[in-house]
Amino acid sequence: xxxxxxxxxxxxxxxxxKRDDGYHLIDSVFQSISLCDTICIxxxxxxxxxxxxxxxxxxxxxxxxxAQSFFEYTQISGGxxxxxxxxxxxxxxxxxxxxDAAAVIIALDKLYDTNLDIKSLCEIGLAVxxxxxxxxxxxxxxxxxxxxxxxxxxxxxxxxxxxxxxxQKLSTADMYKKIxxxxxxxxxxxxxxxxxxxxxxxxxxxxxxxxxxSVCDNTQFVNDIKTTNPLGVSLTGSGPTVFAIxxxxxxxxxxxxxxxxxxxxxxxxxxxxxxxxxx
Numbered sequence: 001x002x003x004x005x006x007x008x009x010x011x012x013x014x015x016x017x018k019r020d021d022g023y024h025l026i027d028s029v030f031q032s033i034s035l036c037d038t039i040c041i042x043x044x045x046x047x048x049x050x051x052x053x054x055x056x057x058x059x060x061x062x063x064x065x066x067a068q069s070f071f072e073y074t075q076i077s078g079g080x081x082x083x084x085x086x087x088x089x090x091x092x093x094x095x096x097x098x099x100d101a102a103a104v105i106i107a108l109d110k111l112y113d114t115n116l117d118i119k120s121l122c123e124i125g126l127a128v129x130x131x132x133x134x135x136x137x138x139x140x141x142x143x144x145x146x147x148x149x150x151x152x153x154x155x156x157x158x159x160x161x162x163x164x165x166x167x168q169k170l171s172t173a174d175m176y177k178k179i180x181x182x183x184x185x186x187x188x189x190x191x192x193x194x195x196x197x198x199x200x201x202x203x204x205x206x207x208x209x210x211x212x213x214s215v216c217d218n219t220q221f222v223n224d225i226k227t228t229n230p231l232g233v234s235l236t237g238s239g240p241t242v243f244a245i246x247x248x249x250x251x252x253x254x255x256x257x258x259x260x261x262x263x264x265x266x267x268x269x270x271x272x273x274x275x276x277x278x279x
Contacts (some may be wrong), residue, residue, distance in 0.1 A: 001107050004277040005099035006138055007088045008131070009163065009236040009243045009267075011156070011196075013210045014187040015179050016144075023146045024176050025187040029196065030131075031156055032138035034165060035269040036277075037096060038085040039063075039103040043078065043111055047071075051084040065128045066101035070108045072261045073124045078112060081102075091169040093237025095131045102135035103276050110127040114145035122148070138275020142193055153193065156271040157201040159231070159245050160252035164259060164266045167240040168219050175238040178215035184213045205232030205245050224262055 008030050017025035047067050059063055074162035082104060088096030092152040105124050109116050116124075118137065125132030130147035142151040163242035179185070188209040212234045222242060225233050227238055229251075246252040250270065256266045 001041050001111060002279040003039045003041075003101040003103045004195050004279060006032045006272055006277065007035045007041055007094040007096055007099060007163075008032050008134065008138070008275075010162070010210060011096060011204065011208055011234070012189040012192045013212065013235075013237070014189050015176070015185060015211045016187065018180070019146075024179075025145060026143065026147070027187065028143045029153070029189055030134050030141050030143050031093075032270050032272045032275050033163070033269040035088055035094070035101055035267055036279075037103075039100060039107065040083040041104065041107040041111065042081050044081040045083075046079040048079075049082045049084065049236045051086060053086045053090065055090075062097040062128055063100040063104045066104045066125065067108060067133070069124045069127045070105050074112070074114050074116075076112055076114070078189070080108060080111070087122070089165045089241070092163075092165045092241040093134055093169070093235070093239050094163065094241055095237070098129045098131035099135045099275065101125060101128055101132045105129070105132070106136065106276050132147075135275045139255055139273040140271070142189065142197055147216055153196045153260055154182065154199065155215060155273050156196060157199050157204060159201055159247060159271065160249045161269050161271065162230070162244045162246065162252055162255055162259070162266045163241055163269055164221075164225065164238070164264050165241040167218060169203055169240050170238070172238045175212050175215065182215055191231075201245075201247075204233065205230075208232040208234035208245070210235040216240070219246075220243065224264070225259065228258050230255065242243075
């Protein structure tokens with residue numbers, strides 16, 4: 001069985017509170033994009049994960065943990081051979097690991113004929129990562145809580161998106177601590193939801209935002225991107241990846257060339273309406 005596990009970006013990311021257990025609460029609009037990892041999976045008598053990026057230890061890989069979570073939840077004594085072709089940059093804020101985990105959960109549900117409903121699949125996913133429930137469904141969605149509250153939105157208007165990972169990722173915990181110590185953030189997610197519902201790309205681009213941007217030291221990087229005249233620019237996740245939105249592929253490809261000449265490694269992608277796609 002072969003699947004595409006799509007990456008995501010955060011069109012908005014507001015930090016709106018903190019639970020007693022230390023987990024932060026978010027209000028965010030997530031968007032699936034066509035940049036994807038490819039997952040091949042088949043039944044086996046034991047659980048094995050192989051990845052084209054050999055820096056990822058198989059037993060600590062979130063895809064491995066997702067399979068374990070599935071078998072524990074379903075009480076099935078089974079296994080799987082899982083092969084992952086990585087295209088989504090590691091530790092980029094684009095949910096690559098979560099997407100892989102989601103693909104594994106959906107594939108195992110098919111392979112073992114468990115026919116779990118989406119609520120059960122999301123419970124399995126949330127046990128291994130906060131972004132996994134979104135990746136199971138994908139598209140355009142308002143996400144709240146720690147990732148478990150999801151509201152489906154209309155599809156994002158057609159456009160092209162450059163994603164550019166640049167610099168080292170700080171730990172998410174450190175980034176949240178900086179947020180805790182920073183002034184009160186302006187919350188833009190409600191405005192983004194209105195923009196998505198109206199189908200107005202210019203309004204969507206006007207309202208892209210990320211609470212972590214205020215504590216992320218990437219001013220020169222963002223300014224270089226802005227020289228390509230994107231419709232909107234923002235951080236995704238807690239960084240370090242920044243995305244830029246353009247009207248079409250022609251504009252995005254032109255921007256890609258300019259940014260590549262500056263030493264960056266942009267990737268052209270597009271919004272998609274699914275998290276996982278069977279091939």
